[in-house]
Amino acid sequence: MDALLSSFTAVAIAEIGDKTQLLSLFLAARFRNKTAIIAGILVATLLNHAASAWLGVWAAQFIPAGWGPWLLGGSFIAVALWLLIPDKDDSEDTAMLKYGAFVASCVLFFLAEIGDKTQVATVILAASFENALWMVVWGTTLGMLAANVPVVYAGSWLLQKISLDWARRAACAVFILLGIFTILSAS
Numbered sequence: 001m002d003a004l005l006s007s008f009t010a011v012a013i014a015e016i017g018d019k020t021q022l023l024s025l026f027l028a029a030r031f032r033n034k035t036a037i038i039a040g041i042l043v044a045t046l047l048n049h050a051a052s053a054w055l056g057v058w059a060a061q062f063i064p065a066g067w068g069p070w071l072l073g074g075s076f077i078a079v080a081l082w083l084l085i086p087d088k089d090d091s092e093d094t095a096m097l098k099y100g101a102f103v104a105s106c107v108l109f110f111l112a113e114i115g116d117k118t119q120v121a122t123v124i125l126a127a128s129f130e131n132a133l134w135m136v137v138w139g140t141t142l143g144m145l146a147a148n149v150p151v152v153y154a155g156s157w158l159l160q161k162i163s164l165d166w167a168r169r170a171a172c173a174v175f176i177l178l179g180i181f182t183i184l185s186a187s
Contacts, residue, residue: 001135002129002132003125003129003132003135003136003139004132004135004136004138004139004142005139006125006128006129006139006178007122007125007129007135007136007137007138007139007140007143008139008140008142008143008146009143009174010121010125010140010143010174010175010178011118011121011122011139011140011143011144011147012142012143012144012146012147013143013147013170013171013174014079014083014117014118014121014143014171014174014175015118015143015144015147015148016147016168016171017168018116018117018118018147019112019116020109020112020113020116020118020144020148021147021148021151023108023109023112024037024041024109024148024151024152025151025152027040027101027104027105027108027152028151028152028153030097030101030104031100031101031104031105032101033100033101033102034152034153036100036101036102036105037101037102037105037152038105038145038148038149038152039102039105039106040101040102040103040104040105040106040107040109041105041106041109041144041145041148041149041152042141042145043106044105044106044107044109044110044113045109045113045140045141045144045145046137046141047110048110048113048114048119049113049119049122049136049137049140049141049144050137052119052120052122052123052126053122053123053125053126053133053134053136053137053140054126054133055123055126056122056123056124056125056126056127056128056130056136057126057127057130057133059123059127060126060127060130063127068127069182069183069185070183072124072127072128072179072182073178073179073180073181073182073183074179074183075120075124075179076124076175076176076178076179076182077175077176077179077180079117079120079121079124079175080171080172080173080174080175080176080179081172082117082120083117083168083171083172083175084168084169084172118140118143118144121140121175122136122137122140125139125140128182
C-alpha cells in the first residue's frame with residue numbers, strides 16, 4: 001500500500017504544470033468528448049508507466065546493495081530540482097488529431113510522457129518499491145488522472161486559480177523529502 005500511496009502522491013504533485021497537463025488542456029479545448037480524452041490518457045499512462053516501472057525494477061538489480069538508497073535518494077532530489085523548471089506547451093496541430101479524441105489523446109499523451117518528469121519518477125519509484133511493480137504503475141497512473149481529469153473538465157478556470165510556480169515548489173519539496181527519507185532509511 002505504501003507503493004501505491006507514494007506513487008500516487010509523488011506523480012499527482014509532479015504533474016501540476018507539466019507539459020502533459022498542458023497537453024490535456026489543449027486536447028480539452030480541441031475535442032468535445034471529454035470521456036474519450038480521459039480514456040486516451042488512461043491507456044497511454046498505463047502503457048508508458050508499466051514499461052517505465054519494469055525498467056526501474058530491471059535496473060535496480062544491477063545496483064549494488066549499499067548504493068541503492070543513495071542512488072534512489074539522489075534521483076528523487078534531482079527530479080525535485082528538475083520540477084522547478086517550467087515546462088512549455090509544445091503541442092501543436094498534428095495529423096494525429098484527425099483520428100479523434102481517443103486516438104489523439106492516447107498517442108500524443110504517450111509520446112509527451114517519454115522522458116518526462118513523471119516517467120522518470122515512475123522509474124525511480126519502481127526501483128524503490130521493486131516488489132510492488134503494479135502498485136507503482138497503478139499509483140502513478142491514478143496520480144496522472146488525478147492531476148489531468150480536472151484540467152480536461154475545468155482546465156482554463158483551474159489554471160487561473162492555481163499558481164503553477166507554487167505547485168512546482170511544493171512538488172520539489174515533496175521529492176526532496178522523499179530523497180532525504182530514502183537516504184536516511186538506509187542507515
